[in-house]
Structure formats: C-alpha cells, structure tokens
Amino acid sequence: MDKVAIYIRVSTKRQIDKYSPGEQKRILTEYAASRDWIIHDYYSDLGESGADSDREDLDRLLIDAEKKLFDKVLLFEQDRLSRLEQIDWAYLANSLARLNIKLITPTSEINLENEEDRFMADLFNLLANRELKKIKKRTSMGRRAANRDGVYFCGHVPYGTSLDRETQIWSVIPKERDVVQSIFEWYSSSVGFHEISHRLNRLGYKTRHGGKWYFATVGKLIRNPVYMGEFRQTVLGETSHHEIKWANGDKPIISVETWKNAQLIMADRAKQYFHGKKHLLISILVCSECGSKLRVKGNKKNTYYLHRDEKSQCNKRFQKLKLEKLVIGELKNLATNTEYLQQLLAQESKPENTHALESNLTQCVLERKKAIDKKGRLLDLFLEGSWTKEELNGQKEKLELELVSLSKREDELKNRLAASKQQVTDIEKISVALRIFQDFDIILTYGEQFKLIREVIEKITIDKIGNLDIKLKVSNDEGCSQSVAHIQIYN
Numbered sequence: 001m002d003k004v005a006i007y008i009r010v011s012t013k014r015q016i017d018k019y020s021p022g023e024q025k026r027i028l029t030e031y032a033a034s035r036d037w038i039i040h041d042y043y044s045d046l047g048e049s050g051a052d053s054d055r056e057d058l059d060r061l062l063i064d065a066e067k068k069l070f071d072k073v074l075l076f077e078q079d080r081l082s083r084l085e086q087i088d089w090a091y092l093a094n095s096l097a098r099l100n101i102k103l104i105t106p107t108s109e110i111n112l113e114n115e116e117d118r119f120m121a122d123l124f125n126l127l128a129n130r131e132l133k134k135i136k137k138r139t140s141m142g143r144r145a146a147n148r149d150g151v152y153f154c155g156h157v158p159y160g161t162s163l164d165r166e167t168q169i170w171s172v173i174p175k176e177r178d179v180v181q182s183i184f185e186w187y188s189s190s191v192g193f194h195e196i197s198h199r200l201n202r203l204g205y206k207t208r209h210g211g212k213w214y215f216a217t218v219g220k221l222i223r224n225p226v227y228m229g230e231f232r233q234t235v236l237g238e239t240s241h242h243e244i245k246w247a248n249g250d251k252p253i254i255s256v257e258t259w260k261n262a263q264l265i266m267a268d269r270a271k272q273y274f275h276g277k278k279h280l281l282i283s284i285l286v287c288s289e290c291g292s293k294l295r296v297k298g299n300k301k302n303t304y305y306l307h308r309d310e311k312s313q314c315n316k317r318f319q320k321l322k323l324e325k326l327v328i329g330e331l332k333n334l335a336t337n338t339e340y341l342q343q344l345l346a347q348e349s350k351p352e353n354t355h356a357l358e359s360n361l362t363q364c365v366l367e368r369k370k371a372i373d374k375k376g377r378l379l380d381l382f383l384e385g386s387w388t389k390e391e392l393n394g395q396k397e398k399l400e401l402e403l404v405s406l407s408k409r410e411d412e413l414k415n416r417l418a419a420s421k422q423q424v425t426d427i428e429k430i431s432v433a434l435r436i437f438q439d440f441d442i443i444l445t446y447g448e449q450f451k452l453i454r455e456v457i458e459k460i461t462i463d464k465i466g467n468l469d470i471k472l473k474v475s476n477d478e479g480c481s482q483s484v485a486h487i488q489i490y491n
Contacts, residue, residue: 003070004037004104005061007081008044021046024076031106032074040070062092065099074104078121079128090377093121147235150242154233158226159208160253170226171247179205180227180253183218187262192269193218216302222266228252228259280324280446280453281305281460288463289314291408296320305462316464327460327468328437328449335437361413368406375399412461415471 008024021044032039041064043057058081064070073096075081081092081103096103097112103121104110111117147153150168157163160176179200186196193215200213207213225232229244229252244252279296285305286293294305298320306317378395437456444452461469 002035002037002072003040004032004072004074005040005064005070006032006042007058007061007073007075008042008046009075009081010046027106028074028076037072037074040064062095065096065101068099071100072102072104077105078103078108078110078124089122091374093118143235144238147233147238147240150240150245152231152233152242153235154231158224159221161226168245169247170244170250172250172253176208177253180221183221184227184254184258184262187218187222187265188258193222219266219302222262225259227254228256279305279320280450281327284454284457284459285323286459286461287314287316288409288412288461288469290405291412294318294462314464318462318466323462323466327470330468330470331437331456357413357417361410361417364406364410364413368403368410371399371402371406375403 006025006028008021008028010021025042025044029039043061045057061073065073073081093112097118100113102109102111110121112121143153152163152165152168160173160180162171162173163169164171183196183200186199187193191199196218197213197215200218205213207217221227226244229246230241231244232239232241234240246252281294282296283293287307290307292307292314294307296303296305298304303320304317305320305323307314375396378392378399437452456472458471458473460471
C-alpha cells in the first residue's frame with residue numbers, strides 16, 4: 001500500500017479562516033482513505049509565506065523523504081507547497097524527483113521525473129510566485145495611494161482624540177483635551193517627563209486604557225503633532241504630512257507655536273544630557289544574530305542600543321541605561337568575588353556547554369553549505385534562460401550577504417568553542433585586571449569608564465532576548481592584550 005505525507009500550509013490569519021487547517025486536514029485525510037493510502041504523518045506550516053523556503057515542517061518533510069518514509073506528498077493545492085523563487089523551487093522539485101516522490105492534489109497527480117509534469121509544475125510555481133508579487137505590488141500601490149490621500153494607517157489614535165476611520169474625520173474628547181493641554185503647559189514651564197507623570201497619577205488621571213502614566217507615555221504625547229492639527233506617517237518608505245480634518249466645532253488641542261516650542265525644549269534638554277558624553281558599550285556591543293555592531297539612538301531617557309542599518313532584518317533594541325547598568329554591575333561583582341569568576345569560567349568549559357557550541361557550529365556550517373550550493377546553481381538557471389542578468393545579479397548579491405553573516409557567526413562560534421576548551425586559565429591575572437572595577441562608577445569619570453571598558457573587554461555579544469557573552473582580555477607577559485575568557489550573563 002502507498003504511504004503518503006499530508007502537507008498543510010496557510011500564510012496569514014485571513015487564510016487560516018479561509019483555508020482552515022482543520023478543513024484541509026479533513027479533506028486530505030478522506031481523500032487518502034478513499035484510495036486506501038497509509039498516512040505516514042501530517043506536516044503543517046501555519047502563518048508561513050509560500051515564498052519562504054525556510055519552513056520548519058517543510059524541512060522535516062524533506063528529511064523524512066530522504067529516509068524513504070513515504071512515496072507521495074498529498075496537499076490541497078500545489079501553491080500550498082510553493083510560491084517559491086525559481087532557485088528554491090528548483091532545489092525542492094529536484095530533491096523530490098530524485099527520491100521519486102509524487103505530488104498529489106485532489107484534482108491532479110504530478111510526477112516530477114516526467115518532463116511534461118515537471119514543465120507544468122515549474123510553470124505553475126512561476127505563475128503562483130508572479131501572482132504573489134503582483135498582489136504585494138498592488139497592495140503596496142494601494143497603501144501608498146491611500147497614504148498620499150491622507151488615510152491614517154496607525155492603529156493607535158492619540159489620547160485626547162477620536163477618529164472615524166471611514167470618513168477620516170477627527171474629533172476632540174473634552175475630558176482628555178484638558179489633560180493634554182495641562183501636560184504641554186507643565187512641560188513649557190520646565191517640568192520634566194517624570195514629574196508630569198507623577199502629577200497625573202497623584203491627581204488620579206488614567207491613560208485611555210485605564211493605566212498609570214509613565215515618563216515614556218508623556219514623551220510620546222508631547223512629540224505627537226496630531227495635537228496641533230497634523231499627522232505624519234511613513235508607509236513603505238514614503239513619508240507624508242497631512243492636515244487633520246476636524247469635526248464641526250472642533251479645532252487643534254494646542255497651537256502650532258506651543259507644539260514647536262515643546263520640541264525645541266526637548267531638543268535642548270537632549271543636547272545638554274549628551275554633551276561631552278560617550279556611550280559605554282558603543283563599538284564593542286555586537287548582535288549575535290547578524291554579527292553587526294549596535295548603535296545608540298534616542299533621547300535622555302528613551303535611549304536604546306540597536307542596529308546601525310535601519311533596513312536590517314534584526315530589529316531588536318535594548319534600553320541603554322539598563323544594559324550598561326547590567327554590564328557594570330557584573331564587572332563589579334567579578335572584581336570582588338574571585339570564586340564567582342572561577343565558577344563562571346568553569347561553567348563555560350562544561351561538557352554540556354561545549355556540546356551546545358559544537359551543535360550550533362554544525363548547524364551554522366550546514367546553513368552556510370546550503371547557501372553556497374544555492375549560489376552554485378545560479379549560473380545553471382541563468383544559462384537555461386530562466387533569468388535575466390539583472391535577476392541573476394540580484395540573487396547573487398542576496399546570497400553573498402547571507403554568506404557574510406553566516407561566516408561571522410561561524411567565526412564567533414569557533415572562537416567561543418576554542419575558549420571553552422582551554423584547560424588552564426590564569427584566574428589571578430584576570431582578577432587583577434578586573435580589580436579596578438570595584439569602585440568603577442564612583443571614582444572614574446564617564447570618559448575614564450569608557451576607556452577602561454575597552455582595555456578589559458574585547459567584545460560583548462548580545463542575543464535577541466538579552467543574554468550577554470562578555471569576551472575579556474588582559475595583557476600577557478609581553479604587554480600585548482589577548483583574549484582570555486568568555487563570561488555568560490543570562491538576562
């Protein structure tokens with residue numbers, strides 16, 4: 001009897017409602033039963049785009065296919081399996097054809113080894129991928145046009161106002177308007193964000209959702225131009241300014257002059273705060289995901305370490321003051337507790353930690369090999385006439401960027417693995433180097449702290465949930481700095 005794998009995919013919440021995973025499963029299960037096929041397993045990727053080749057259960061399906069656990073893949077429609085770019089579809093189809101695995105839908109059977117079937121499957125994938133791009137393009141054009149026409153896209157309507165989404169007419173909420181006016185008056189009288197939030201809470205005022213006021217909430221409110229009758233938004237890289245249409249009898253909550261004056265006060269206070277100061281972790285704080293150094297952005301209180309490249313796929317940010325306090329606290333603790341330092345270094349070299357590093361390194365090497373294989377297939381696809389030269393160069397550039405990121409990750413893992421396998425670490429030498437941190441934030445100026453951090457720390461790697469890997473260095477007998485240990489801090 002034939003064994004089949006049932007594959008289910010939906011890409012969005014709307015599709016989950018339209019192509020219910022449960023309904024797909026029911027239809028495909030009944031179809032398999034009507035032909036006396038044995039179902040090996042169900043594979044489902046929910047909320048995954050058909051254009052994305054990196055899907056968890058699709059990868060699991062291919063692994064099981066290599067083990068010859070089934071000879072057919074049953075799916076609702078071919079586009080449930082693919083709307084892939086040509087290189088990814090070619091890789092997937094070739095893998096299934098090599099294993100003699102057929103694609104089955106309730107209305108068709110596709111043998112990827114058969115030239116005619118393969119041509120039709122390639123054509124279907126090409127058209128499905130093209131349709132996906134057209135849908136995205138139409139959606140983008142529609143959003144841009146609506147943005148130019150002044151449609152407000154933000155989900156959050158600012159405190160003190162309401163919005164009729166259908167007519168795009170704004171109204172003022174009288175009770176909240178009085179609070180907004182008081183906030184601007186206080187701020188113009190040299191009252192800071194913290195004090196304003198405390199006053200509002202003492203007077204019993206609640207936010208729109210019934211919560212307490214915080215300095216960040218006050219800051220967002222003061223920055224919002226809606227209160228002077230304008231909103232600004234960026235949609236798909238296009239920024240626009242729009243004058244608000246108020247309901248009859250309503251008008252802006254504050255004057256243009258009041259709003260602009262508040263922005264000048266805010267900018268002046270930010271300059272005073274940052275004047276002559278450096279950021280302790282700048283140039284040594286690195287993202288573990290992509291290997292890039294993090295920059296600093298923000299104002300006096302809402303300041304974050306985040307990626308230098310605004311278009312980066314990694315969009316995680318970390319509050320500057322909290323992160324610096326965590327690192328300083330850990331260094332002071334290490335400076336006063338030799339046993340703790342020794343314990344951390346021993347922990348880093350434990351067999352289970354070494355095993356985890358080796359596993360991560362193996363996975364990184366496999367991902368890099370996969371990217372290299374993809375790059376190697378590019379020329380063949382170009383010579384077949386599937387792509388133009390521009391498309392070839394675009395795919396090549398994309399893969400080269402991915403390879404650079406994976407290479408950085410691989411080097412980092414190799415360095416950590418080498419450090420974890422060191423059998424002898426001079427604890428006394430490290431303790432002496434760290435001793436200066438006992439009164440680090442008391443006896444040193446900010447500038448001196450900045451310099452000292454770089455003398456003792458080579459690099460700090462941070463992952464997306466805030467765990468830190470501090471790479472320490474000390475001077476050897478010849479006076480040259482060398483890496484000596486990794487310290488893990490779990491947030």
